[in-house]
Amino acid sequence: MSNPTTPFSWQMPTATDLVTDLPADFEVFGQAVATSMADLLGGTSGQILAKNSNTDMDFVWVTNDVGDITAVTAGTGISGGGTSGAVTITNSMATEITAKGDLIAGTGSATFDNIPVGNNGETLVADSSTSTGLKWAAPATGMSNPMTNTGDTIYSSSGSTPARLGIGSTGQVLTVASGVPSWATPAGGGGKVLQVINATTSTNVTSASSVYANTGLTATITPTLNTSKILVLVNQAGCGKQSSDTALQLQLLRGATVLAKIEGIGGYTGTAAQNFIGSVSSSYLDAPATTSATTYKTQMASFGGTGDSCTQQQSSVSTITLLEIGA
């Protein structure tokens, strides 16, 4: 034995010493042992000795850890367990998976089963007739779009079969024929007034020309239906002649087309005297056969182009009214 001892380095009496004091040597030895073992003293029942630091023989008594696992019991979905040694537990759901794509689904309270993967393109859908309430199935096909052109609409024919309804013509309305929708030209309304347009002017116009010129009285209407009639009501106010042996002439036009001469010799006297005759009124029933914007107006001329005739004299108000009448 080495002196001091290995590994505690306790100092031992040495036999070769010429002078010995054995009691004193044992006192040194005993104190060294007691010092080394000092941490082993104390402690209470149930405590265990634990290292207090990295220093040799530095221990401390500590209470044994509470909650140590003493047993493992498998619950729902888990198998295995034990009360000692290495314990193995197994996920029962995982063991149900046997192939790529398998799914686990419940079959009831705390029970489950494997759903093998479906075929390519299939989707998982609910099905109460299966044990899991689920199944793989081909997806329902969407509605086949029957539309082909701008303005097409879709309606249900023969139950839920989608059908195409092509756009109708301008002015047509959606109606029902034989139980399905269709576009149709609306009934004209049996002479009813479909719309009214009115315009006025009070600008004095004086003409000393035999060439017809606008009186400034004009209105534009866009018929709803090309079968409609347009009733034109004109009241040309402030008419007359102001000099020379002339007369006022008035005509009604649709666009550039003369519809009627509504006054041919207004205010004629056979002399050079002034003659103001007031208003010249006219009504004209036109059939423009269009649904485009259509302008009606009056034009005037001075008979013979010598003296001058006038309309809207003294700012008299002339009016033109257009009534669309359903056919």
Added chain:
Amino acid sequence: MATGGEILRMLCPSGGWVVYGDDFDSIIWDDQAKCTKAQFTAGFAQYDAWKAEQDAKAQTDKVSAQAKLEALGLTAYDLKALGL
């Protein structure tokens, strides 16, 4: 205040025009312009005097014509009876 039509009647008595209100730029000429815008504008200040002159001349002509009729032993009623 004269109207555009009256001004043109004064300036362009031979006709061939259409005017809207008093706006020279609105005038439609049958063939070519028969007066300028300056003449038209100035015409508003000249019209009353021109009109008075025209009325006076017409009155003078009427009196003269009546005198001539009387010298012939005729009246205006005689002329009407002849359809004149």
